[in-house]
Every structure is written in C-alpha cells, then in structure tokens.
Amino acid sequence: MQRSLQIDPEKCTACMQxxxxxxxxxxxxxxxxxxxxxxxxxxETARFVPYTCTQCxxxxxxxxxxxxxxxxxxxxxxxxxxxxxxxxxxxxTIACPFGTINYxxxxxxxxxxxxxxxxxxCVKACPTDAITYVDADWxxxxxxxxxxxxTDSQSGAQA
Amino acid sequence: xxHVIIGAGPAGVIAAETLRAADARAEITLIGDEPExxxxxxxxxxxxxxxxxxxxxxxxxxxxxFDNLGVxxxxxxxxxxxxxKCSVTVNGGNVNYDRLxxxxxxxxxKPPISGLDLPGIHHCWTLExxxxxxxxxxxxxxVVLMGAGFIGCIILESLVxxxxxxxxxxxxxxxxxxxxxxxxxNMIRRWCEKKGVTVFTSTRGDGVEQAGTELKVTLSNGKxxxxxxxxxxxxxxxxxxxxxxxxxxxxxxxxxxxxLESSVPGIYAAGDVAEGFDFSTGARTVQAIQPTxxxxxxxxxxxxxxxxxxxxxxxxxxxLDTLGLVSTSFGLWNGVGGGERAExxxxxxxxxxSLEFDEDQLVGAITLGHTDHVGVLRGLIQTGTHLGAWKxxxxxxxxxxxEAYLAATQV
Numbered sequence: 001m002q003r004s005l006q007i008d009p010e011k012c013t014a015c016m017q018x019x020x021x022x023x024x025x026x027x028x029x030x031x032x033x034x035x036x037x038x039x040x041x042x043x044e045t046a047r048f049v050p051y052t053c054t055q056c057x058x059x060x061x062x063x064x065x066x067x068x069x070x071x072x073x074x075x076x077x078x079x080x081x082x083x084x085x086x087x088x089x090x091x092x093t094i095a096c097p098f099g100t101i102n103y104x105x106x107x108x109x110x111x112x113x114x115x116x117x118x119x120x121x122c123v124k125a126c127p128t129d130a131i132t133y134v135d136a137d138w139x140x141x142x143x144x145x146x147x148x149x150x151t152d153s154q155s156g157a158q159a
Numbered sequence: 160x161x162h163v164i165i166g167a168g169p170a171g172v173i174a175a176e177t178l179r180a181a182d183a184r185a186e187i188t189l190i191g192d193e194p195e196x197x198x199x200x201x202x203x204x205x206x207x208x209x210x211x212x213x214x215x216x217x218x219x220x221x222x223x224x225f226d227n228l229g230v231x232x233x234x235x236x237x238x239x240x241x242x243x244k245c246s247v248t249v250n251g252g253n254v255n256y257d258r259l260x261x262x263x264x265x266x267x268x269k270p271p272i273s274g275l276d277l278p279g280i281h282h283c284w285t286l287e288x289x290x291x292x293x294x295x296x297x298x299x300x301x302v303v304l305m306g307a308g309f310i311g312c313i314i315l316e317s318l319v320x321x322x323x324x325x326x327x328x329x330x331x332x333x334x335x336x337x338x339x340x341x342x343x344x345n346m347i348r349r350w351c352e353k354k355g356v357t358v359f360t361s362t363r364g365d366g367v368e369q370a371g372t373e374l375k376v377t378l379s380n381g382k383x384x385x386x387x388x389x390x391x392x393x394x395x396x397x398x399x400x401x402x403x404x405x406x407x408x409x410x411x412x413x414x415x416x417x418x419l420e421s422s423v424p425g426i427y428a429a430g431d432v433a434e435g436f437d438f439s440t441g442a443r444t445v446q447a448i449q450p451t452x453x454x455x456x457x458x459x460x461x462x463x464x465x466x467x468x469x470x471x472x473x474x475x476x477x478x479l480d481t482l483g484l485v486s487t488s489f490g491l492w493n494g495v496g497g498g499e500r501a502e503x504x505x506x507x508x509x510x511x512x513s514l515e516f517d518e519d520q521l522v523g524a525i526t527l528g529h530t531d532h533v534g535v536l537r538g539l540i541q542t543g544t545h546l547g548a549w550k551x552x553x554x555x556x557x558x559x560x561x562e563a564y565l566a567a568t569q570v
Contacts, residue, residue: 009569040565049565060534063457064450066169066199067211068219087205087215090478093530094487095450097538099561103485103530108210 002077004136005113005120007050011130014039014048021125025116034104036113037122037131050122050131053100053113055079061112064095077136078115086110160185162463163247163254165237166262166398167191169199170430170452172218174260175230177460185464187229188256190249192236195286197225201449203289207296207317213286237263240405242423258425258463261402261413262456265395265431265447270305274367279374280389283314295388298322303376303386305364307334311392312347312481318390319356319482326357326384328364328376330393338477338488342504343511343525350484350509397432397445410434412445417469419459427463429455436472438541439490439522446475474541478533484509487533490540491515491523498522501557512557519550524560535564544568 019035027034037052055078062070062079069085070092072078081101086109092101093110101112113120115133123133162178164171167189175189191197195213202216214220225232235250240261246253267282269275281291296302300323304311307329318325329336333344334351348358365377373385397412408414408422412434419427419435428435430452437444451473461468476489494500494515502513508528515523520543524536539546539560546553549563 040562042562042566049569051565051569063173063453066201066218066449067215085215085220087202087210088480089201089205090480090485090530091201091449093533094476094478094489094537096534097541099532099535099538099564101534102532105483105485105530 002136003118003133004055004077005052005115005123006132006134007052008130008132009047009049011128012039012048012050013128013130014041015127017125017127018050018122018131021121022113025121026111034106034111036100036111050126051100052122053079053098055113055115056098060095060097061092061101061110064091066091073114073117076115076118078117079112080114081110081112083107083109160464161255161257162187162260163256163258164189164260164262165240165247166260166264166430166432167193167197167232168262168264168430168452169218169449170262170264170456171260172197173453173456174262174429174460174463175225176228177457178464179228179230181461181464181466186231188231188233188254189225190233190235190237190247190254192234193285193287194234197232198286199449200284201313203283203286204313204317206286206289207283207292207314208320216286237401240402240407240426242406242426245425256425259427260456260459260463261407261421261426261428261432262430262452263398263401263432265397265445267391268394268396269391270364270393272364272366274369274374275389275391277367277369277374279387280367280391282391283310284395292388292390296321296323297387299324300387301373301385302326302388302390303328303364303374303384304390304392305376306392306394307331307358307360308392308394309335309338309477309479310395311390312479314390314392315351315356316480316482319354323388326386327351327359328362328378329358329360330363332361334358334360334481335479335486338479338492339486340493340513340525342502343486343488343513343527346504346506346509346511346527347481347484347486349506351482354482356482395431395447397434397447399432410443414443417471418462418467419455419470420462427459429459436470438472438474441472444475446473448475448477450474450476474537476537484528485530486527487525487529487536489524489536490521492525493523495522499554501554503557512560514553514557514560516546516550516554519546520544521546529558532561532564535561539564539567 019032022035239248267284413428431447510528
C-alpha cells in the first residue's frame with residue numbers, strides 16, 4: 001500500500017524540526033533554506049502550515065519536463081528528480097501549480113520531496129504528529145487534490 | 160484505429176504515449192524529419208554549455224523505447240496532407256491514417272537583412288545548428304547574438320559559459336520584450352552588462368558581410384562589430400507550408416478548436432504549430448512553449464481516441480535563467496484594463512516582483528531573482544482563486560504570494 005504525507009496544521013507548533021531533518025537528509029547540512037518542506041507562519045491568526053509536495057496524480061512537474069528527468073518511484077509513488085538527467089531548465093518550477101518543486105542555485109538542478117525513499121525524515125522529526133505518513137487513501141489531502149483538479153487545463157469548458 | 164503523428168518533438172512524443180495508454184491496439188506512426196532520435200530543442204543550450212551531451216537532449220532515454228511502446232518512428236519530411244484520401248505524402252509514398260495529429264513545430268526564421276547566408280552564421284534551433292555553433296564558439300571568440308528574446312537569452316547563457324566575447328543586439332527596447340515588462344527587461348539588461356556582455360537594445364542588424372576571416376555586422380545604431388560567429392535568434396514560425404491546398408485552416412498556426420481539432424475533421428494539431436485557445440484571453444494564439452505543447456498533446460491524443468476532452472486553454476508562462484538571474488512570467492503580465500498592479504523593485508539586488516490583478520484575482524505576474532515556490536503564481540492564476548483580504552496584503556507586499564496562496568487554499 002502506498003503511503004503519503006498527511007499534514008495537520010492544527011498540530012504544528014512551528015518548531016522547525018521538519019525543516020532541519022529534511023535539509024540534513026537532502027544535503028547533509030542543517031540548513032532550512034535547503035529543506036523540501038517549509039513551515040509557513042501566519043502570525044495574524046497564529047497558524048503554522050507545513051507544506052511540501054503531495055506527489056499529486058496530475059504530476060505537472062513530470063509532464064512538463066522536456067528531458068524525462070522526473071520519474072515515478074514505483075515503490076513509494078513519489079515523483080523523483082533524476083539528478084543525472086535534470087538540465088536545470090526550471091520548466092517544472094513554473095508548471096507545478098503548488099510551487100513545491102524549486103530550483104537550487106547551488107546544485108543547478110531542481111529539488112522536491114521524494115518521501116526519503118519511503119521513510120520520511122520530517123515525519124520522524126515532528127514531535128506533535130502534525131506530519132504523519134499514512135495510507136494514501138486516508139490522507140486529508142482531498143481539498144488539495146480538488147484544487148489540483150480545478151487547475152487541470154483539460155477539464156471544464158473553454159471560458 | 161491508425162494514428163499518424165507529424166513531428167517528433169515533445170508534442171508528438173507525448174501524444175504517441177497518450178494514444179498508446181488509451182488504446183493498447185492502436186497503430187501509431189510518428190514521423191520526424193531530423194536524423195536524431197526524438198529530442199528536446201529546449202535542452203540544446205545545455206549541450207552548448209557542456210552540462211549534457213547530445214543524448215541528454217533525447218526525450219526518452221531508453222534504448223528501443225518507441226519499439227517497446229509499439230510506435231513506428233519514420234524519418235522523413237511530410238510533403239503533403241491529403242485529407243480526401245486520409246493520407247500524408249512522405250519519402251515519395253503515402254501513409255494512411257484514420258486520425259492525424261500535426262505537431263510539426265516551428266522553425267527559426269531569419270530577419271530580412273543581407274548576408275545571413277554567409278558561413279559562420281547559425282540559428283540555434285536544431286542539434287545540427289548546435290554543432291555549427293560549438294565549432295566556432297571557442298573561448299575568446301567574438302560572437303554577435305541577434306535577438307534577446309526568450310530563446311536568445313537561453314543561448315546567451317551557454318555562449319557566455321563557453322567563454323566567448325559576446326555582443327547582443329535586440330530590436331525591442333528591453334531584453335525579452337515578449338516576456339518581461341520594461342522594469343524587468345531592463346534589469347536583465349543591466350545584469351548582463353554587469354557580467355561583461357555588451358547589449359544593444361532598440362537596435363537591429365542592418366547587414367552582415369565578410370571581412371577577411373571574420374564577419375562584419377553593421378548595426379542600425381551606426382556601429383559595426385567584427386565577429387567569428389553570428390547566432391540568429393530573432394524568432395520562430397510554425398511549420399505549416401506543407402498544408403497548402405489541404406483545406407486545413409491556418410492563421411499564424413493551425414487553427415484548432417477546444418478539442419485541438421482543426422477545420423478538417425479527424426486532423427488535430429498540438430504544440431508550437433497549433434493556434435489554440437489562450438487561458439487568459441480566450442482568444443487563439445501560438446504560444447510555442449513546452450508546457451503548452453505537453454498539454455495540447457495529451458488533450459489532442461485523448462480526443463483522437465474518442466475520449467472527449469475539452470481543453471480550457473493554455474496559460475502563457477516562461478522561466479529563464481540569464482547568467483544566473485532567474486526570471487519568470489505568467490499570463491497577463493502586462494496587466495488588464497481596470498486592473499491593479501503590485502510591484503516591488505530592488506535594483507541593487509536584482510530582485511523584482513510584479514503582480515497583476517483583476518479585482519481580487521491574480522491574472523499575471525513577473526518575478527526576477529526568485530526561485531522558491533514560483534509555481535503558485537500559475538496555480539493562483541489558473542484556478543482564478545479569489546484572494547479576498549489577501550489582495551490588499553499583496554498590494555502592500557507582493558513577495559507574500561506563497562502565504563496568500565496557502566491562506567486562500569489550505570488554511
């Protein structure tokens with residue numbers, strides 16, 4: 001059964017452990033700017049929202065890549081960037097309507113969440129269960145998926 | 160069902176894959192006129208800068224990929240489409256189809272000035288072109304790049320990476336005039352100049368002549384520049400000439416409806432050659448960008464198999480890296496009548512954001528010097544998200560777009 005990240009902003013305390021764990025896993029440095037998961041803070045409403053790729057079925061990034069450098073990991077379902085194929089053209093970064101695949105100037109490649117190969121570090125680092133790794137069917141991502149569908153240029157009538 | 164696809168670029172290949180996924184038994188023929196396996200023109204600049212070799216441009220990397228997919232790849236240039244006989248003429252024979260997709264792309268065009276047939280003058284459009292450029296763009300070589308549009312600017316990056324002495328000539332009053340407004344386009348120009356590139360805007364080449372072993376390029380600003388290599392990147396045009404007499408209606412490109420079908424039933428078009436609906440304006444336009452080619456191809460292929468798939472229109476968008484300065488533009492980046500613009504300019508640090516609103520909806524955007532989460536600009540525009548109170552916050556600080564997106568959709 002494939003699993004996916006479930007994020008519950010209600011439980012997030014903005015401790016930033018997820019960003020540190022992710023950046024260490026991805027780059028061997030504790031550098032939140034290199035993290036694939038970001039916590040956004042809404043001080044007006046005291047809300048904190050961890051945010052990363054949902055591995056959406058539409059896979060805008062993968063479909064826009066001109067050199068086949070984003071591929072599905074058959075085991076985890078994650079859409080992964082194949083560094084040796086990525087030329088750094090960045091088309092995926094404008095194609096992804098969620099803004100969750102980004103260009104790294106230090107590597108000259110794009111980076112995104114790859115679910116750490118099936119054992120996400122952000123989940124292990126989160127002390128409040130704001131980020132959990134659950135069966136794909138159970139995630140609370142429906143709202144986001146609905147939004148993804150709305151973005152689909154192949155649905156709906158011509159305006 | 161027999162499907163024939165003219166053109167082996169991204170649109171042709173994605174269409175072939177989509178057709179196969181939808182119909183395991185369909186016969187699929189993909190016709191391309193270049194000798195290499197299907198490849199991505201977009202990746203050519205990265206060959207020139209040495210990041211990849213030619214095989215790195217191939218759209219699909221696995222040996223025997225198209226054979227395994229059951230797609231027959233034919234090399235040849237289609238001379239004619241014969242809708243009455245449901246056939247295309249290629250390599251002196253006819254290939255029959257039940258459904259035809261025209262994804263013949265576009266080609267580089269020359270401006271009407273003298274001397275552009277001399278040796279040492281190249282487009283940067285095909286792999287063959289890139290070999291000609293590679294031979295001449297050696298370290299220290301003098302190079303004139305005509306055209307600082309989107310394609311010109313991508314080539315600019317790789318020419319500088321090769322260590323040439325570069326002069327850029329652009330007719331428009333700024334760099335990337337069809338993607339960047341004046342503030343952003345001029346910021347890119349200043350950036351290039353700071354990096355040692357000579358840039359002339361509002362300038363055109365008047366002619367090129369041989370001057371000993373070099374070329375002499377005469378410019379409309381009265382200057383003349385000697386060069387070892389001239390790269391012409393002044394524009395592209397859809398490949399539609401072979402459709403003459405076919406009855407397929409064309410304007411700039413092939414006019415298609417919301418199903419990507421042309422005026423002739425059973426003949427579809429996708430990618431750079433298709434003049435399809437623009438998401439922002441509702442009018443038909445030739446966008447000639449990779450994401451549109453991919454979206455067109457998928458929708459066209461589904462419609463070809465009988466799965467009715469209306470296409471809402473594609474959003475014009477581009478991302479460009481000019482010597483390390485990353486820029487993006489989306490949708491109606493020049494704004495709409497009665498709309499409002501939020502703008503923040505940081506000249507010193509080469510950072511810029513402009514957002515264009517229609518009421519409380521985002522309709523266009525430009526960024527410079529930002530690489531994080533730029534895709535949400537597309538998301539916000541294409542979903543028509545009502546930003547409510549966040550619109551005023553963005554008017555005050557347009558860099559907060561990611562928060563606005565999360566507030567509108569997640570919180």
